[in-house]
């Protein structure tokens with residue numbers, strides 16, 4: 001697991017956007033696994049700006065989102081489909097038909113989850129999976145105790161996650177307690193995983209993910225087993241790590257090596 005610690009959320013967004021840009025230059029028809037939440041919004045804005053400037057194109061990209069609430073119609077402002085359209089897809093040159101979000105409103109979610117997995121496999125698998133992290137270490141909606149090899153399925157949200165996300169719902173408004181999420185096994189099959197973490201509220205989860213035992217109590221800790229996972233954290237989110245200076249040293253060495261190889 002590579003850990004990159006940067007000064008600010010803006011730098012986290014730029015570093016993440018650079019990874020997507022390099023991937024698009026290598027493979028214009030990339031398959032992206034995308035995430036919602038407040039953390040990736042700046043990265044999406046950065047990608048939108050680069051798309052508008054003509055530096056990158058999403059014309060041939062296909063995308064699969066990580067998760068969706070159960071029983072919220074795609075037109076609901078808190079649905080993740082609505083979020084992705086309004087925060088990202090509506091502002092870039094992606095073909096809307098190539099964007100998929102898990103089937104939260106399917107009449108038969110079990111069959112629909114299996115079809116979602118088949119669609120990812122049919123697209124050739126995910127090149128980059130973008131992730132945020134919940135305060136309890138969840139990724140997607142894979143809450144603590146999730147099976148570490150799980151596939152796309154219906155998941156019950158913890159009380160903590162429901163409370164964390166309540167800020168997005170109006171008082172008295174129905175807030176789903178169920179979700180459809182890619183599984184941890186699904187995420188682990190992505191060729192590259194990029195997890196963004198910003199703010200002090202994520203510091204304990206980041207420490208558990210990076211330093212803790214691999215455990216279903218911290219689903220993100222499974223990324224320690226991924227051959228190509230990059231955690232991009234700001235100083236606040238990295239503040240509980242035992243030795244942040246070591247990760248900075250590694251990154252400086254990596255950048256120097258890339259510069260020597262002419263890939264900086």
Ligand SMILES: N[C@@H]1[C@@H](O)[C@H](O)[C@@H](COP(=O)(O)O)O[C@@H]1O
Pocket residue numbers: 035036037038039040066067131132133134135139140141161165
């Ligand atoms: N299902 C999403 C996750 O994919 C996201 O990573 C997490 C953190 O959100 P935020 O980035 O707003 O802190 O919240 C939600 O529960």
